[in-house]
Amino acid sequence: MRLKEIQAELGLALQCAGAGLDAEVTGGYVGDLLSDVMANSAKGQVWVTRQVHQNIVAVATLKELVAIIIVQGALPDQDTVAKAEKEGLTILTTSMPAFEVVGRIHRLLSAS
Amino acid sequence: MSIEDEFGGSYTVRGRDFIDADLVSSQIKKLLKDRGIPEDVVRKVAVVTFEAEVNIISYAEIGTINFHVDDRAVTIEAMDKGQGIPNVDLALVEGYSTADDTIRDMGFGAGMGLPNIKKFSDEFEITSIVGKGTTLKSVIRIPPE
Numbered sequence: 242m243r244l245k246e247i248q249a250e251l252g253l254a255l256q257c258a259g260a261g262l263d264a265e266v267t268g269g270y271v272g273d274l275l276s277d278v279m280a281n282s283a284k285g286q287v288w289v290t291r292q293v294h295q296n297i298v299a300v301a302t303l304k305e306l307v308a309i310i311i312v313q314g315a316l317p318d319q320d321t322v323a324k325a326e327k328e329g330l331t332i333l334t335t336s337m338p339a340f341e342v343v344g345r346i347h348r349l350l351s352a353s
Numbered sequence: 354m355s356i357e358d359e360f361g362g363s364y365t366v367r368g369r370d371f372i373d374a375d376l377v378s379s380q381i382k383k384l385l386k387d388r389g390i391p392e393d394v395v396r397k398v399a400v401v402t403f404e405a406e407v408n409i410i411s412y413a414e415i416g417t418i419n420f421h422v423d424d425r426a427v428t429i430e431a432m433d434k435g436q437g438i439p440n441v442d443l444a445l446v447e448g449y450s451t452a453d454d455t456i457r458d459m460g461f462g463a464g465m466g467l468p469n470i471k472k473f474s475d476e477f478e479i480t481s482i483v484g485k486g487t488t489l490k491s492v493i494r495i496p497p498e
Contacts, residue, residue, distance in 0.1 A: 275407075276465035279400050280472065292460045299375030303382060303399040320372070 242266050242353040244308055247287070248333060251345055253310060257322050259331035264307045268350065271343050275300050282306055287346065289339050295320040302328045312339045360388065361421035366409040368435065371459060374410055377418050378402035390422065390495065397473040397493045398427050404466040405431035405489065411456050412436055413486060422495075426475070429491045438481040445471060445479075 245262035248255070255262075267285035272278050273292050282288060284305040290297060293315050301309050308331035311317055317325070317332050325332050335342060362384065364377040382399045390398075402418060409416035413435025421428045438444045444467050452462025467489075471477045476492035 273460050274463040274465065275460040276404065276463050276469055279403060280465065280469045284396075290460075294459045295372065296374045296459060296461075299373065299379065299403070303375055303378060303403055304396075324373070 242350055244287070244331065247346055247349060250349055251335060251337070251342065253333035253335050255331075256311075256317055256334050257325040257330065257332040259308070259325055260329040262331060264331070266307050266350070269343065269346055270306075271339055279304065289342050289346075291315055291339065293317045293321060295324045297321065298324040298328055298330055298332075301330055307331065308333055310335065310342060312337060312342055358388070359421070359423045360384075361419065363417060363419045366406055366413075366416045366418060366433075368410060368412070368414045368416070368433075371410055374407050374461075375403055377406050381418075381420050385422065385427070388422070390427070394427060394493055394495050398429065400473045401429055401470050401491045401493065402431075404470045405429065405491075407461055408466050408487075409433045409435070411452060411461060416486075424495065426495055427493045429493070430488070432486065432488045434486045437483040437485055438479075438487055439483050441479055441481055 244264045244266050266287055269287045270282035271289040273290055278300050282304050286306050287308045287310055288301055288306050289310045291313055297309055311334045314336040381402050385395045413433035416433030419430045443449050447468040448464040450462050450464035456462035470491055474491040475494045479489040481487040
């Protein structure tokens with residue numbers, strides 16, 4: 242499933258387009274501990290988190306994740322957006338809590 | 354790869370500078386990718402170098418990360434001048450952490466750094482002297498083609 246389909250289905254707000262929304266999403270990972278995401282996320286996944294600090298872009302880029310989805314109405318720091326733009330990483334936001342976001346993405350990916 | 358393809362680099366990491374905590378790890382990752390090192394090896398090196406870099410930033414005044422690539426392995430060495438680790442065995446237990454709130458607020462300090470380095474290394478050594486600093490070595494083997 243493409244990132245833009247997930248964005249449309251969940252009504253996610255675009256904070257940084259990065260390399261674009263045509264990327265294929267293979268799965269996802271959720272977490273706020275950067276080392277946990279470093280160890281356990283995989284290339285092609287979306288990352289659902291409440292962290293907004295610019296080092297989330299470092300983790301997502303090193304792990305070649307497709308996008309970061311920031312939950313609970315939080316917004317990325319200005320530095321975070323600037324770094325994401327530089328690295329070509331997509332950042333999306335939503336007012337939904339992580340539980341709901343993950344559940345809905347999981348359902349979409351399972352059905353596709 | 355032939356032996357002529359050996360390459361490496363050395364980078365300084367400043368303590369307490371949490372802006373761009375991937376400054377060194379992202380550069381090393383890019384160099385390895387450009388040289389055609391297998392993706393799986395690059396992924397492991399990225400985790401090891403990032404965690405080593407974050408550890409230096411979190412706990413040391415200054416440090417150095419060196420990497421060297423030959424036809425058999427990527428070797429990473431991280432050395433710092435800093436507080437050192439009183440009990441290395443304990444520091445290798447997942448979840449054990451001495452991180453302060455500044456570090457934790459950014460999503461670091463979960464006690465997973467050193468365990469991650471060990472997990473993603475084929476060979477791993479660490480020595481630390483309290484009040485002096487820590488040195489670690491990680492070897493990630495390149496599978497024969």
